[in-house]
Amino acid sequence: MSYGQSVPPTTNLDSASGLPLHPAAREALLTAVDEGWADPSRLYASARRARQLLDGSRAAVASVLGARPEEITFTSSGTSALYEGVRGLASARARVGRHVVHSAVEHSAVLHAVASLDTSVVGVQRSGAVVASEFAAAVREDTAFGCLLAASHEVGTLQPVADVAERVGSVPLLVDACQLVGRAAVPAGWSVLAASARKWGGPTGVGVLAVRTGVRFAPGWPEDEHQHGRWPGPPPLPLLLASAVALEAAVMESAQEDVRLRGLVDRIRAAVATIPDVEVVGDPVSRLPHLVTFSCLYVDGESLVRALDAEGFEVSSGSSCTSSSLEPSHVLVAMGVLSHGNIRVSLSRTTTADDVDRFLGVLPGIVADLRAQAGV
Amino acid sequence: MKTLDCLGRRCPVPVIELAKALPNLEVGDLIEVLSDDPASANDIPAWCRMRGQGFEGGSAPSYLVRRLS
Incomplete structure (x- = not known):
């Protein structure tokens, strides 16, 4: 340890990678550790209290996603929600075929998950957005499903999810909304949606898999009493409550935060x-x-x-020299x-104008x- | 045609060397950049676009660039 050294204050400008728990979520987490320990499926008072917290969390998340509570499954991360979404759709639609259409800018989790399937990759414009008609044109008779992220985690560009969904008709669309939920309105048109609590100020360890009622989806686990075989075992109730509270707070603050x-x-x-x-990339609007x-x-x-x-500024980069591979x-x-x-700067509720000015100063x-x- | 040998050099060195070599070319001249860094396939054409020079094609490890200005 060293003392008396002048260390610049640390300013994290990488909220897209992770951000501290929202203060309201932190409080909810501690409360739920005390009150939500019981098995929600039991028939006594502590269990009823746990059930209430679980149902409330599910309803809150569902409401933000424009979903029904029974359409929501809690997983362990955005990544596991994406893996499970791909697996569940591929398995349920195996008779239609094993062809998948996805954009060239999906998160690596999606690229890994579809690697064993027959894929068509839809390119993007310089802005990072797909052209909806090009995505639809890649659909074939044996297309099991499409994958389109709601917004790019690397450049922030929004994708025309609703337009694509309309054009692909009955082909289910898996939407990776990990970077968008809590920041912007969830687009219409998803059949299966994945989100991640840590991206909206909730704790690490909670992902959301939403499956629209009526979409054919094959459970990947033995069907237990917890989440209908869509995810095994008892969900971590305190983490779920903290996630739901963080999301409600993020959505409540988002109108003001959006402008700021x-x-x-x-x-x-x-x-x-x-x-x-220097070239700024991604869609400006x-x-x-x-x-x-x-x-x-x-x-x-x-x-x-x-x-x-x-200089005290924490940012991430998409350059190849910052990744484990040599690939950009x-x-x-x-x-x-x-x-x-390449530098990605992502701001959070705690980022101030002064932080930005100091960053731009150096x-x-x-x-x-x-x-x-x-x-x- | 001049050749710029950047084999074994990591990005952004090939693009830096290309920028340094440009003033020694006549407008209209071609230069071949040899690079086996995976980022070059993307960054050499991107450099040409940003700097108003001509990317004449190529793939690893050989790329052709024309001085346009």
């Missing part, structure tokens, strides 16, 4: 665009309110992340935008220094 964060993101977009040879991505020519992403960290981000490649020198100098080191 869009303003801050617009400020970042404008300031970053004045740095020479049809996007998530809190997320902005840009790429700096001649700079490597890892050095940029480390230099910003040394498949999202940036699909968009045809520069993959090196960024141009860091980029210039790194370029000078590279000899350009």
Whole structure:
């Protein structure tokens, strides 16, 4: 341990990777640890209390998603919800075929889950959005389902989910809404939807799998009394309550936060665009309110992340040098935008205008220094 | 035609070297960039678009760029 050293205050600008528990969720979590320990399926008072908390949590999440409570299954993460969504649809629709249409910018969890199926990949425009008619045109007679994320986790661009759903008709659409729920209105048209509590200020360890009534979906587990075979075992009640409370808080704050964060993101977009040879990527308007991505020519992403960290700013990068593989981000490649020198900034309810100004104060100098080191 | 050998160099070095080599070309000249970094297939065309130069095609490990301005 060192003392007396001057350490800059840490400003996390990576809420899209994870964010601290919402204070209301923290309180709910502690309450539920005390009050929600009983098995909700038993017939005594403590169990009834637990049942109430479980039903309330499910109803709250359902309401935000525009779903019915019985359509909601709680899983262990957004990733497991996506895996289970792909598996359940593929299995239920096996007789139709094993062909899947998905966008080129899906989360890697979806790409992994569909890897063993026969896939058609729909490209995106420079903005990162698919063209709805192109997605629909990729559907074949043996298409089991389509996958389209609601909003890109890397660049924030919204996808035309409702339009695509309408065009593909009876083909079910799996919508990865992990980055969108709690930030923007959930689009209509999903057949199966996945979301993640930690992305909206809830605890890690809770995912949501929503399956519309009437959509053929094969349970992947022995059917126990907990979640009808869609997810095994007793759900972690305190975590679910905290997730539901965090979501309700996020939605309640979202009208104000939407305006505030869009303003801050617009400020970042404008300031970053004045740095020479920096490209802001993603749709400038049809996007998530809190997320902005840009790429700096001649700079490597890892050095940029480390230099910003040394100044107290925590951001993520889609550049290949920051990933475990040598491959650049498949999202940036699909968009045809520069993959090196890439930075994703994502804001949260605790991000202030001062944080953004201080970030914008150090960024141009860091980029210039790194370029000078590279000899350009 | 000039050749720029960036084999074994990691991104963004190939693009940096390409930018440094550009002033030594006449407008209209072609240069071949040799790069086996997976990011080059994306970043060389992206650089051309951002800098107003001509990406004339290619795939790993050979890419063709024309100086347009």
